[in-house]
Amino acid sequence: MPRVLLIEDDPSVREGVELGLRRRGHEVRTAATGEAGLAALGEFRPDLLLLDLMLPGMNGVQVCNRVRENSQLPIIMLTARGDDFDVVIGLEAGADDYIVKPARTEVIEARIRAVLRRIEEPGGGRPAVEHHGALAVDRVGLTVAKNGERLALAPSELKLLLHLTAAPEQVFSRQQLLEHVWEHNYHGDARLVDACVRRLRAKIEDTPGDPRYIQTLRGFGYRFGPL
Amino acid sequence: MKTCVPGEEPGTEREPGPAAAAPGPSARTSGPSASAPAARPAYDTAPETGRRPEHGPSRGRRARMRGRRPRPFGLRTRLVFAFLLVAAVGCGTTAALTYRAARSAILEQTQNTAVSAFRQQVDALNIELPPDEDMLRDTLQSIARQGKPRTWRVYAEYGALRVSSTDRPESSVLTPELRARAHSREGTPHTAFQRVVKGGTTYLTMAVPAVFLSAKDETPQPTGLVVYAVMELDEEEANVEAMVTAARDGALPALAIALIPALLAARGVLRPVRELRHAAHSMGRGRLDTRIHAKGSDELADLARTFNESAAELERSVTELRRAEARARRFASDVSHELRTPLAGMLAVTEVLDEDAEALDSDTARAVRLISAETVKLAVLVEDLMEISRFDARAAELHTDEVDVADCVRKTLGSRHWRDPEQVHALLDEGIRARLDPRRFDVVVANLVGNALRHGRAPVTVRVYADGGSMLVVQVSDRGPGIHPDVLPHVFERFYKADPARARSAGSGLGLAITQENVRLHGGTVEAANHPAGGAVFTVRIPL
Numbered sequence: 001m002p003r004v005l006l007i008e009d010d011p012s013v014r015e016g017v018e019l020g021l022r023r024r025g026h027e028v029r030t031a032a033t034g035e036a037g038l039a040a041l042g043e044f045r046p047d048l049l050l051l052d053l054m055l056p057g058m059n060g061v062q063v064c065n066r067v068r069e070n071s072q073l074p075i076i077m078l079t080a081r082g083d084d085f086d087v088v089i090g091l092e093a094g095a096d097d098y099i100v101k102p103a104r105t106e107v108i109e110a111r112i113r114a115v116l117r118r119i120e121e122p123g124g125g126r127p128a129v130e131h132h133g134a135l136a137v138d139r140v141g142l143t144v145a146k147n148g149e150r151l152a153l154a155p156s157e158l159k160l161l162l163h164l165t166a167a168p169e170q171v172f173s174r175q176q177l178l179e180h181v182w183e184h185n186y187h188g189d190a191r192l193v194d195a196c197v198r199r200l201r202a203k204i205e206d207t208p209g210d211p212r213y214i215q216t217l218r219g220f221g222y223r224f225g226p227l
Numbered sequence: 228m229k230t231c232v233p234g235e236e237p238g239t240e241r242e243p244g245p246a247a248a249a250p251g252p253s254a255r256t257s258g259p260s261a262s263a264p265a266a267r268p269a270y271d272t273a274p275e276t277g278r279r280p281e282h283g284p285s286r287g288r289r290a291r292m293r294g295r296r297p298r299p300f301g302l303r304t305r306l307v308f309a310f311l312l313v314a315a316v317g318c319g320t321t322a323a324l325t326y327r328a329a330r331s332a333i334l335e336q337t338q339n340t341a342v343s344a345f346r347q348q349v350d351a352l353n354i355e356l357p358p359d360e361d362m363l364r365d366t367l368q369s370i371a372r373q374g375k376p377r378t379w380r381v382y383a384e385y386g387a388l389r390v391s392s393t394d395r396p397e398s399s400v401l402t403p404e405l406r407a408r409a410h411s412r413e414g415t416p417h418t419a420f421q422r423v424v425k426g427g428t429t430y431l432t433m434a435v436p437a438v439f440l441s442a443k444d445e446t447p448q449p450t451g452l453v454v455y456a457v458m459e460l461d462e463e464e465a466n467v468e469a470m471v472t473a474a475r476d477g478a479l480p481a482l483a484i485a486l487i488p489a490l491l492a493a494r495g496v497l498r499p500v501r502e503l504r505h506a507a508h509s510m511g512r513g514r515l516d517t518r519i520h521a522k523g524s525d526e527l528a529d530l531a532r533t534f535n536e537s538a539a540e541l542e543r544s545v546t547e548l549r550r551a552e553a554r555a556r557r558f559a560s561d562v563s564h565e566l567r568t569p570l571a572g573m574l575a576v577t578e579v580l581d582e583d584a585e586a587l588d589s590d591t592a593r594a595v596r597l598i599s600a601e602t603v604k605l606a607v608l609v610e611d612l613m614e615i616s617r618f619d620a621r622a623a624e625l626h627t628d629e630v631d632v633a634d635c636v637r638k639t640l641g642s643r644h645w646r647d648p649e650q651v652h653a654l655l656d657e658g659i660r661a662r663l664d665p666r667r668f669d670v671v672v673a674n675l676v677g678n679a680l681r682h683g684r685a686p687v688t689v690r691v692y693a694d695g696g697s698m699l700v701v702q703v704s705d706r707g708p709g710i711h712p713d714v715l716p717h718v719f720e721r722f723y724k725a726d727p728a729r730a731r732s733a734g735s736g737l738g739l740a741i742t743q744e745n746v747r748l749h750g751g752t753v754e755a756a757n758h759p760a761g762g763a764v765f766t767v768r769i770p771l
C-alpha cells in the first residue's frame with residue numbers, strides 16, 4: 001500500500017483525510033505546514049505527496065517547486081478553491097494532478113492509484129530503448145535521456161511521453177490523454193494536459209516555443225513527431 | 228505566493244484549442260484569504276464592460292448620426308423661422324407705417340401747395356359774369372401756366388358752359404362727388420379737392436367756386452362759376468415708390484442679418500440640449516459619472532445643473548446598490564468557501580461512518596447514516612453555490628475544446644450509469660464537431676437528464692442534431708406529466724420550488740440555474756416547454 005504524506009493546515013481536513021485513507025490501508029503521515037512537510041519528506045520517504053495549496057507561510061506552490069528541484073515524487077494538489085487560477089499555477093509548478101475539496105475518500109484514493117499506476121504497455125516485442133531523434137526512451141527502466149543525459153521527469157510527464165511515443169505520429173485528443181494518462185473517467189480538466197505538455201516541452205524540446213517532438217494540432221490534440 | 232501568471236506562457240507555444248488564446252486571469256474570485264484580496268473581481272466597476280456587447284457602440288453611432296441629421300422641424304429650424312418671422316413682421320410693419328406716413332406727408336405737402344396756389348389764382352380772378360368763353364379760356368390758360376408745383380390743367384364750369392385750358396373742354400377725372408362739393412350751397416362755398424386714380428395714374432383734382440362778397444354782410448356768395456384744376460401726382464408717386472423700394476431693400480438685408488442672431492441663439496440653445504442628450508445617452512449606457520459643463524445662469528444652465536445633481540444622486544444610489552449587491556455576492560461566495568473546508572473533513576470520513584454504522588445500535592446507526600447522507604448533499608449544494616458565485620462574479624471561464632458532440636453526450640450518460648435505453652434513450656447525430664467547454668457541457672447534459680429522470684418519467688430521450696448547420700441543438704424530453712404552466716417561467720430560477728409541499732428538492736435547487744449560466748457562457752440559450760404529446764422538453768441551442 002502506498003505511503004502518503006499529507007500536508008494540510010486545517011486540522012479537520014487533515015484528520016478526516018488521514019482517517020479515510022488509513023481505513024483503506026494507506027500508511028499516512030501528516031504535516032500542518034509546508035516547512036514541516038518538507039522536513040518529513042526525508043525520513044518518511046512517501047510514495048506520494050498530497051499537498052494543500054493554501055498553506056500558512058510557505059504555500060503549496062512553493063512546496064511543489066522545492067520538491068520538484070530534486071525529486072520526481074508524484075504530487076497531487078488539494079485545492080479548497082475551485083479557482084482555475086490556483087489550479088493552473090499548481091500544475092505549472094509540477095503537480096501531477098489535483099483534487100478539488102471537498103472530495104470523498106474514494107475519489108482521493110482513485111486519483112492516488114491513477115498517478116502511481118505504471119502505464120499499460122501496448123503489445124510486446126518492442127525494443128527496450130527507443131530512439132526518437134535526440135531522445136532515448138527506456139520503456140522498461142522508465143527513463144528518458146536526451147543526448148545521453150537522463151532527464152528528470154515527473155510521473156505525469158513520463159506517462160504522457162510514454163503514451164505519445166507508443167504510437168508516434170498518432171494524434172491524441174486531450175480527452176483521450178486525460179482518460180489514458182490521468183484516468184479521469186469523464187470530462188476532466190484539459191488544462192492538466194496542457195500544463196503537462198508545457199512542462200514536458202521545457203525539458204525535452206530544444207526550443208520549447210517551436211516544438212519538434214510534441215506537436216500541437218489545433219482543434220484536435222497532440223502527437224509525437226513526425227521528426 | 229510565486230508571482231507567475233497563468234496564461235503568460237511563451238506566446239509561440241501552441242496548445243490544441245484556444246486555451247492558449249484564452250484571456251489571462253483578469254478578474255477571478257479569490258477565496259476568503261487575506262493574502263489575495265486584490266484578486267477579487269471588482270464588482271463596483273461600471274457594468275458596461277462586456278456586458279451587453281450587442282448594443283452599445285452601434286446604438287451610440289446611430290444616435291450620433293441622428294444628432295447630425297438636419298431635421299425638417301427641429302429646434303434649430305423652428306428657432307430660425309421664429310427669428311425671421313419676428314424680423315419680417317418688424318421690418319414689414321416699420322416699412323408699412325413709414326410708407327403710409329411718408330406718402331401722406333409728401334402728397335399732403337404737394338396738395339397744400341397746389342390747393343393754396345390754386346385758390347389764390349382763383350381768388351385773384353376778375354371775370355365778368357356771365358363769362359365770355361374765349362376770355363375765360365385765356366384766363367384758365369394763364370392759371371394753368373402758373374400751376375404749382377407743376378402746371379395744371381384747368382377747367383371752368385358755369386351752368387352749361389364748359390371751358391378748359393386744354394383742347395378738351397371736359398376732364399374725365401373730375402368726379403361727380405367733387406362737383407357736388409364745389410356746387411354745394413350749404414355754408415360758405417369752399418375749396419374741395421380729391422385724389423383720383425385713373426388708368427394707373429394718380430391725379431389731384433381741385434375745385435374752387437368763384438365767389439363774390441355780398442354787399443350786405445360781407446359773406447362770400449357763390450357765383451355759379453367753378454374752376455377746376457387737375458394735376459398729375461406722378462413724381463410724388465414715384466418718390467413714394469422709391470421709398471417702398473428702399474424699405475424693401477432694407478428689409479431683405481435686415482432679414483439676412485437676423486439669420487445670424489437666429490443661428491447663434493439656436494446654437495446657444497441647441498448645444499446644451501445636444502450635450503444633455505449625449506450625457507443622458509451615456510448615462511443610459513451605464514456611464515453614471517457623466518456630467519455636463521454647466522455655466523451661466525439661464526434656464527439651460529439650471530437644467531444642466533439639475534441634470535448633474537440628478538446624475539450624482541443616481542450614481543450615489545447605484546454605487547450603493549452595487550456595493551450592497553457586491554457585498555451580498557461576496558458573502559455568498561465567502562460562505563460557500565468557508566463551508567468547503569469543514570465539509571472536506573466531514574466528507575472524508577463519511578465512508579468510515581457508513582461502514583461502521585452496521586455495528587452500531589439502530590438509533591445511532593440511523594443518525595450516523597443521516598449525517599453521512601446529508602453531508603454528501605451539503606457538499607453538492609456548496610459546490611453549486613460556489614459555481615453560482617463564480618457566475619455572479621463573472622469569474623466563470625470557458626475552457627473550450629473542439630469535441631465530437633455525440634461522443635461527449637455518450638460519455639456523460641455512461642459516466643452517470645444511464646446506459647439502459649429503457650431509461651435514457653439517445654438519438655445522437657454523429658459527426659457534429661463543436662467548440663465547447665467539455666466539463667460545462669457535461670454538467671448541462673447531466674443536469675437536464677437527471678432532472679428529467681427525477682421530475683419526469685422514463686424513458687428520457689436525448690436528441691442531438693445540428694440545426695441548419697449553425698446551431699447545435701440538444702433536446703432532453705421525458706414522458707412525465709410536464710411542467711405546470713405557472714411553474715414554467717420560473718424553472719431556471721435559483722431555489723425555485725415547483726412543489727411548495729416539497730421542502731427541499733432532490734437536487735441542490737441550483738441545477739437548472741447553473742445549467743442556464745453554463746449555456747449562456749457558450750453564447751447559447753436553454754428553454755423549457757411542454758410537448759403537446761405530454762412531457763417536458765428542455766432545448767439547448769449553442770451556436771456552432
